[in-house]
Amino acid sequence: MNTDVTTNDFEGSQNVEMVRTEQLVKRFGDNIVLNGIDFHVKRGQAVVVIGPSGSGKTTLLRCLNHLEKIDDGRIYIDGQLVGYREEKGRLVEDSEANIARLRSQIGFVFQRFNLFAHKTALENIIEAPIHVLRQPKDQVVERARVLLDKVGLADKEDAYPHRLSGGQQQRVAIARALAMNPKLMLFDEATSALDPELVGEVLKVMRQLAEEGMTMVAVTHEMGFARDVADHVVFMDKAQIVEQGPPEQIFGECENERTRNFLSRVL
Amino acid sequence: MFRWDQVWYYLFQDPNLYFLQAAWITLWISVVAQAIGIVLGFILALMRTSKYVFLVWPARAYLWFFRGSPLLVQVLLLWAGLPKIFPNALLPAWACILVAFSLNEGAYMSEIIRAALGSVDPGQMEAAKALGMRNNLAMRRIVIPQAMRVIIPPLGNEFNNMLKTTSIATVIGVEELTGTARDFGSQNFTIFELLIVATIYYLVLTTIWEFVQRWIENRFDPDRANVAIAAAQEKSTMKRLTGLGAQTAR
Ligand SMILES: Nc1ncnc2c1ncn2[C@@H]1O[C@H](COP(=O)(O)OP(=O)(O)OP(=O)(O)O)[C@@H](O)[C@H]1O
Ligand SMILES: [Mg+2]
Numbered sequence: 001m002n003t004d005v006t007t008n009d010f011e012g013s014q015n016v017e018m019v020r021t022e023q024l025v026k027r028f029g030d031n032i033v034l035n036g037i038d039f040h041v042k043r044g045q046a047v048v049v050i051g052p053s054g055s056g057k058t059t060l061l062r063c064l065n066h067l068e069k070i071d072d073g074r075i076y077i078d079g080q081l082v083g084y085r086e087e088k089g090r091l092v093e094d095s096e097a098n099i100a101r102l103r104s105q106i107g108f109v110f111q112r113f114n115l116f117a118h119k120t121a122l123e124n125i126i127e128a129p130i131h132v133l134r135q136p137k138d139q140v141v142e143r144a145r146v147l148l149d150k151v152g153l154a155d156k157e158d159a160y161p162h163r164l165s166g167g168q169q170q171r172v173a174i175a176r177a178l179a180m181n182p183k184l185m186l187f188d189e190a191t192s193a194l195d196p197e198l199v200g201e202v203l204k205v206m207r208q209l210a211e212e213g214m215t216m217v218a219v220t221h222e223m224g225f226a227r228d229v230a231d232h233v234v235f236m237d238k239a240q241i242v243e244q245g246p247p248e249q250i251f252g253e254c255e256n257e258r259t260r261n262f263l264s265r266v267l
Numbered sequence: 268m269f270r271w272d273q274v275w276y277y278l279f280q281d282p283n284l285y286f287l288q289a290a291w292i293t294l295w296i297s298v299v300a301q302a303i304g305i306v307l308g309f310i311l312a313l314m315r316t317s318k319y320v321f322l323v324w325p326a327r328a329y330l331w332f333f334r335g336s337p338l339l340v341q342v343l344l345l346w347a348g349l350p351k352i353f354p355n356a357l358l359p360a361w362a363c364i365l366v367a368f369s370l371n372e373g374a375y376m377s378e379i380i381r382a383a384l385g386s387v388d389p390g391q392m393e394a395a396k397a398l399g400m401r402n403n404l405a406m407r408r409i410v411i412p413q414a415m416r417v418i419i420p421p422l423g424n425e426f427n428n429m430l431k432t433t434s435i436a437t438v439i440g441v442e443e444l445t446g447t448a449r450d451f452g453s454q455n456f457t458i459f460e461l462l463i464v465a466t467i468y469y470l471v472l473t474t475i476w477e478f479v480q481r482w483i484e485n486r487f488d489p490d491r492a493n494v495a496i497a498a499a500q501e502k503s504t505m506k507r508l509t510g511l512g513a514q515t516a517r
Contacts, residue, residue: 065397067393067396067397096401096402097401100396100399100400100401101399102399103396103397103398103399104398104399105399106397107397108394108397110390110393110394110397112390114388114390114391114393114394115394116391116394116395116409117388117391117413118409118412118413118416127398127408127409128395128398128399128400131400131404131408132398132399132400132404133399173394176398177397177398180398180399
């Protein structure tokens with residue numbers, strides 16, 4: 001278990017838990033998509049979520065930064081209640097400003113990249129630090145160049161998204177999220193929209209982040225990545241967490257029937 | 268007989284520059300009405316896509332009226348009706364035209380803007396929100412600039428129409444191009460000649476606008492990507508029209 005806190009965060013030692021959900025419930029109409037999820041991520045951990053299509057993995061991630069409203073339960077990020085505040089024992093949706101502030105601390109990487117189409121790679125990265133965090137432009141640009149270099153795209157800063165390959169776009173998207181100095185990164189199948197030969201370059205960046213101690217949750221179908229990089233693997237099926245544990249356990253001698261079935265299909 | 272000299276005179280020799288002045292009136296009424304129409308269009312489009320019923324319905328009613336009745340009738344309604352409602356208000360003819368045209372244009376622009384906003388990939392808004400942008404900021408920095416690229420071509424059409432539709436202003440006595448041609452022409456039986464002068468001015472205005480529009484379109488196009496696409500399309504249209512190279516093309 002990774003309880004030693006390596007971040008230089010002041011509150012770091014007070015709260016080793018970065019994400020905690022309690023009996024999280026999410027419905028779309030009559031369809032229960034998350035049915036009482038207790039999901040925990042410790043500071044510095046890389047958690048990989050696997051599971052068959054439609055099991056609720058994307059929805060779980062989207063709830064974590066309140067891109068989806070929840071129907072019951074609680075979500076805490078770094079000890080803070082997400083998306084709601086308590087008033088007389090009831091949950092009331094939080095103000096737009098508070099929700100935005102929370103999201104600015106959480107990086108989200110989409111399956112379909114979602115780079116701003118009218119902005120160059122560099123402009124994509126500097127947009128939110130300048131206009132959300134109100135940091136001085138020259139500082140932001142300098143850091144953006146460092147990040148572009150880090151994801152291996154130092155020479156692409158002036159390229160518009162449609163001139164970049166999928167893998168390059170996704171790496172810019174990761175750099176864009178990192179530019180906000182997030183305390184948590186969420187990856188929703190960051191590689192599944194990519195041609196097979198481009199998957200590796202994105203996984204490499206994600207692996208490096210995990211090694212640097214970034215707290216992250218990655219939904220992925222890349223079992224090799226899950227096995228090598230994850231500190232903790234969560235298997236979801238039919239709106240529930242069916243099994244979780246260190247990768248050796250999940251990929252080795254998992255006892256659950258459904259997990260074994262799923263793994264035998266994907267491995 | 269046809270009085271070429273009259274055409275020539277009013278185009279090039281008129282010391283009072285009547286038609287140039289009239290063209291100026293046509294132009295500025297068009298520009299101001301279009302500008303107000305764009306602003307109104309944005310407000311109406313945002314109202315119509317709002318989640319609040321008390322914003323959606325007034326906007327719908329507005330569109331229903333302004334798109335459902337003729338502009339000429341709207342102008343006349345305003346011209347005849349305002350003095351009845353406000354007996355002391357002296358609304359000059361040009362102001363009446365400006366109000367009617369702006370209100371009418373707002374309705375049409377709102378449809379264009381709504382469609383353009385809807386054409387922006389929802390993923391763009393999601394990404395903006397995920398980065399901590401609030402709705403207004405995301406609209407201003409991310410969604411609207413991308414919608415602009417979709418708005419500009421039909422906006423060009425709207426303004427081209429506006430330049431020509433201002434001729435309606437003549438019915439309540441605004442001395443724009445058409446009115447000027449009619450008034451001078453009926454004095455000395457040269458209405459046909461002077462309508463030709465007016466037509467030439469209209470053509471000059473719309474042609475200049477076409478160039479301006481092309482320039483604006485290029486400006487809103489990062490990387491000039493669509494220029495290449497547009498050029499390719501133009502070429503294929505030419506091929507289709509002329510039937511040349513249809514078989515050999517790629
Ligand atoms: N916006 C929505 N409206 C209605 N139903 C939705 C919506 N988003 C997701 N769902 C439903 O919720 C369920 C879980 O979807 P989710 O996208 O979370 O699954 P997933 O585990 O990410 O699947 P995949 O591996 O295919 O991405 C599915 O049944 C889906 O149809
Ligand atoms: Mg998914």
